Amino acid sequence: MSRAHTSGQKVAFLGATRGMGRALARQMAERGDALFLLGRDDEELARSASDLEARGAESVEHAHCDLEDPTSFGPALDAATEALGGLDTVVVTAGIFATQQALEEDSELLARLLRVDFTHSVLFCEQARRRLLAQGGGNLCVFSSVAGDRGRKPIVLYGASKAGLSRYLEGLDHRYRAEGLRVLTVKPGFVRTGMTAGLPEPPFAGDPEDVARSVLKAMDRGDAVVYAPAPWRAVMAVIRHLPRAVMRRVEF
């Protein structure tokens, strides 16, 4: 069997209400997973829970969890573990995005973005990692970004937070894979979501559904890293190898 049997998974999901998280949660629902949604807006969680139930999820419950507030992480994951009767997979798609210009102009926004996208994301993953390992392993699937692969002019600050996050996830994979923790770092390129609406669209832009498909496939295969949509793997391979002298000149 080239494909692990993964239907009927018990999934705790931070960020399922919008964008790529919504698309991924839907595909998990359609294959019959049991989902526990974490997020900060109860009404939004309830609406997404209804949607996922209507799409075939085995069960969908939700609890409050706010990436801005690390004290919410432990209780939220405990609630998920208890409601699901265990935990096979933890997914994190939540995070903040802001343009380079906005972040350069507003240091408060910058501090918040670095805190949420790096520090608190790591703190959340640590809580998830402990719980998964305590049960003998499982999947930890976290959305980082291609922005973390290289220092690039239009995304220096956002990219830095994602670079830190990607490196942390890489380390987790090296340290704990033998104990059964399968860490999947997702690196989306430009994806058409509410978050990117209105931004100029580069080539190889993709839709959240394409990303979700790639992520599920990668998770089933036990991959450590997945670029999505697929062409971004090649694009980033080139960009990672460009000399600094070139990176200083180009605008991407």
Next chain:
Amino acid sequence: MTKRSKRGANGSRLSGWGRHSAPGSELKTENLERGSMDVPLSRGLGRSYGDSSLPPADKPVALNTTLADRILSFDTESGLLRAEAGLALAELNRLFLPRGWFTPVSPGTQYVTLGGMVAADVHGKNQHVDGDFGDHVTRLKMRVADGRVLWCGPEEHADLFFGSIGGMGLLGHILEVEFTMRRVPSQWIWQETERVPNIDAFEQALSAAAKDWPMTVGWIDCVAGGTSLGRGILMKGRWATASEAPKHAPRPKPRPRLPFDLPEWALGRLSVRAFNELYYRKHFRKETRGLVDPQSFFYPLDILRDWNRMYGRRGFTQWQGLLPRSAKSGAARRMLEILSARGGASFLAVIKDCDKAGVGTLSFPAPGITLALDIPMRDDTQALIDALNQQLLVEGGRIYLAKDSLTREEDFRAMEPRLEEFGRLREAWDPEHKLKSAQSIRLLGDSA
């Protein structure tokens, strides 16, 4: 996340399915309640042909609803479904047909949103039995012009409810739609088709078929002239019973894109003539019957994504008119004669009988015959539309707003005695006319 398209500021344009554009940009957000606070119009997948979904020139931003697409409740007993207005019919079909449920009314494309289906009060092949989509809507959640968000239905704010069905988004932003899905016995359609020799025979064949078939529609070859004027193929269908249908679901079809605009001559008069001749001849037997995939039965044109690019850069329009029962016999023939006298080559013409008046204040369907003609945009297209409209006025008919791009305000007013009532609703719910569209400026006299 709520972000405004930057392209709007520097000369971006929006267009309907017919591809003639107007300046404008979209506000795209998952949260319609937030997004609808300060925009003049909502739009879904932009499948109305003309300017119905285009924002007004003085405030050129439309709320794009397509990210708001969650199903909020579904009752497996009654079929009652509530969802956010941006949910696409294609997604609804994908999810529910395998479970034995289908939309009560489907238009000829599944790339429409629930909000758009309500706003245009769409109809389909079962109009003569089941009426329009609005007949099956039980409640709407709306953002109205004074800022309130409220529910309306036949019992609460009934005027807003019926005004919004077929109201082209001009009474308020539709945020959520509740309607009743229909149980179907299988995932297949039993279809029978027959050749019809001319337009008069067509009217008779449609009304004869209406007695036995829940779904009917006719494709017309509007190039053939003389005694063959309006010949075509009548399609009749019903859901296959569980015992007739194969056990397996129909296989999903690939949907190739048309990657570029065809040159204008590609759909010129000669090629359209050839296509129509071939299509008619291809149907070489007088009749066919058998099981077909609902996709090809309901949505034959969806097979080719972006098929509107066939019409080249200038795009096309559709003229769809209702010829009421009160019209003198031969009304459909008279319309086709105008088309053919002016050399208007319609690539695609569709005829359908209606038996139910829509519940909406401005619903298009009513007992009679509707005729839909795809017409490429050329220098003489305006004159052709004017001529068709003049005849339509004589017949006592009206046009379908969701298709229209070129009707003149004075003609529209003459066709629509119901505008007075609709105007009163707008005075009640939006006295300042904060909600408007490029189309309402063109046809309802809204200020630009």
